[in-house]
Amino acid sequence: MTDSHVSRRDRWQTRGFVAGATLVRILPEGLLRPIFRVIADVIWWRNGGSVQQLERNLRRVVGYAMAAPELSVLTRRAMRSYSRYWLEFFRLQTFSRERILDRMIFEGEEFLAKALADGRGVVLALPHSGNWDHAGAWLVLRGYPFTTVAERLKPEALFDRFVEAREKVGMEVLPLTGGGRTTFALLLARLRAGKTLCLVADREFGDGGIEVSFFGESAMMPAGPASLALATGAALLPAYLWYSDEGGPGGSWCGWMREEIKPPTEGDKRAKIAAMTQALADRFAEGIAAHPQDWHMLQPMWLGDVQARR
Numbered sequence: 001m002t003d004s005h006v007s008r009r010d011r012w013q014t015r016g017f018v019a020g021a022t023l024v025r026i027l028p029e030g031l032l033r034p035i036f037r038v039i040a041d042v043i044w045w046r047n048g049g050s051v052q053q054l055e056r057n058l059r060r061v062v063g064y065a066m067a068a069p070e071l072s073v074l075t076r077r078a079m080r081s082y083s084r085y086w087l088e089f090f091r092l093q094t095f096s097r098e099r100i101l102d103r104m105i106f107e108g109e110e111f112l113a114k115a116l117a118d119g120r121g122v123v124l125a126l127p128h129s130g131n132w133d134h135a136g137a138w139l140v141l142r143g144y145p146f147t148t149v150a151e152r153l154k155p156e157a158l159f160d161r162f163v164e165a166r167e168k169v170g171m172e173v174l175p176l177t178g179g180g181r182t183t184f185a186l187l188l189a190r191l192r193a194g195k196t197l198c199l200v201a202d203r204e205f206g207d208g209g210i211e212v213s214f215f216g217e218s219a220m221m222p223a224g225p226a227s228l229a230l231a232t233g234a235a236l237l238p239a240y241l242w243y244s245d246e247g248g249p250g251g252s253w254c255g256w257m258r259e260e261i262k263p264p265t266e267g268d269k270r271a272k273i274a275a276m277t278q279a280l281a282d283r284f285a286e287g288i289a290a291h292p293q294d295w296h297m298l299q300p301m302w303l304g305d306v307q308a309r310r
Helices: 003-026 029-046 049-062 068-094 099-103 109-117 131-143 156-167 180-192 224-232 269-290 301-310
Strands: 104-107 122-124 148-152 174-175 196-200 210-214 217-223 235-244 252-257
Touching: 003 068, 003 235, 029 049, 029 068, 099 104, 099 131, 099 148, 099 217, 104 131, 109 196, 109 235, 109 252, 122 210, 131 148, 131 174, 131 196, 131 252, 131 269, 148 156, 148 235, 156 174, 174 180, 174 224, 180 196, 180 224, 196 224, 210 269, 217 224, 217 301, 224 235, 235 269
Parallel strands: 104 252, 122 196, 122 235, 148 174, 148 196
Antiparallel strands: 210 217, 235 252
């Protein structure tokens, strides 16, 4: 395919995204929610590769005691949860300050407040669950501005649109890839200045991750959160997010933060990072086990699945 064809395709993808996002912001939310549920149900019914992978991931969470029909229902609920995330992502800029603040039910904010009050940076690590973009807007409105990273998408113009949407609600967004040492150096600088980072950290995108035990099997998770905390003395705080149907039309957003994961007193740097990453995986597993329908992991992350795909 020629560069001109690729460029033309990229332009149409970006235009389609912008048009769709604009339409979702304009149409009534009450009309859009059932439409997004139907879209989720159609994707689930077609049972493509991503849905099959989601079901394999959820099987590891719930174990083999759950019958196949029940697992299928859980996977359908997870797809509906994921479609809700996308609806709310597109509409987030239209949500009022009161709605973002009042419909968030959150436990453990004191761990974040204490670390920052002590002059320390904070690495807030969480999995792909619930609505992390809404949680980010909530943090900003609560007085906790932060820096995050985003996976670089293609086309570049589409990536820029995602970044712009997040920056409009007060996040500082750095590219996960393509920034090289510059991105990592900026993250270190933010922590040393006593700032907050929010990192989605349940899946390793490259080859430099840490092997952990996750629901009884080996999986890879990024070393970044533990590495950054260890290098700067920042507090590593695990978090989990999920949805509730209570609280009015559209329901509520829920989440918790747990106390700091501290470095072991013994071992070299690599061993300490591995131990902290395993502790992070354990906290993620706690949240996922309690609210599996809101864990949006449609990619392989266990080593068995990763190796099979390769």
